[in-house]
Amino acid sequence: MEEIPVKVAVRIRPLLCKEALHNHQVCVRQVIIGRDRVFTFDFVFGKNSTQDEVYNTCIKPLVLSLIEGYNATVFAYGQTGSGKTYTIGGGHIASVVEGQKGIIPRAIQEIFQSISEHPSIDFNVKVSYIEVYKEDLRDLLELETSMKDLHIREDEKGNTGKVARLISCLH
Numbered sequence: 001m002e003e004i005p006v007k008v009a010v011r012i013r014p015l016l017c018k019e020a021l022h023n024h025q026v027c028v029r030q031v032i033i034g035r036d037r038v039f040t041f042d043f044v045f046g047k048n049s050t051q052d053e054v055y056n057t058c059i060k061p062l063v064l065s066l067i068e069g070y071n072a073t074v075f076a077y078g079q080t081g082s083g084k085t086y087t088i089g090g091g092h093i094a095s096v097v098e099g100q101k102g103i104i105p106r107a108i109q110e111i112f113q114s115i116s117e118h119p120s121i122d123f124n125v126k127v128s129y130i131e132v133y134k135e136d137l138r139d140l141l142e143l144e145t146s147m148k149d150l151h152i153r154e155d156e157k158g159n160t161g162k163v164a165r166l167i168s169c170l171h
Ligand SMILES: Nc1ncnc2c1ncn2[C@@H]1O[C@H](COP(=O)(O)OP(=O)(O)OP(=O)(O)O)[C@@H](O)[C@H]1O
Pocket: 012, 013, 014, 016, 078, 079, 080, 081, 082, 083, 084, 085, 086, 087, 171
């Protein structure tokens, strides 16, 4: 059977304390569009799922294939407050406890671990960290100039940078 190149995972976050206090209910049951278009997903993570589980199931295989020379893209998509930043791990990374770390710090750790295990191969790691908000791009690694006019450009082969695509986070 032909392998499907795009995989979709859905993650349901737990209710926040303030939501529980206001007696909010988890509203996700099944994703249905119109009357009968029920959607299925490659992975489903419930409210008790851990960062470790999400990373090991969905991301680790991609990072390992990246080391072998394949391209990989991971992005989070969802309405505001649904848990994209938490899952991607793009918040205050340094202050996050180990088990709570999201995709970015775990992927970076794995990439450099693999590089150190392959001393005979030359690796070139480039990182860009850009927030896409509506039509605006913001360089999160250069905050002073973050409001300058940024554009995504491709080289003649259509490349935009592997790591940037691996850890891109759409808002
Ligand atoms: N799986 C989870 N377990 C525990 N808390 C979570 C989880 N996912 C999200 N949260 C919490 O829910 C809140 C909203 O999550 P987050 O900021 O990641 O949403 P977001 O989709 O990035 O929102 P925005 O688009 O507004 O930036 C945060 O307080 C976050 O810590």
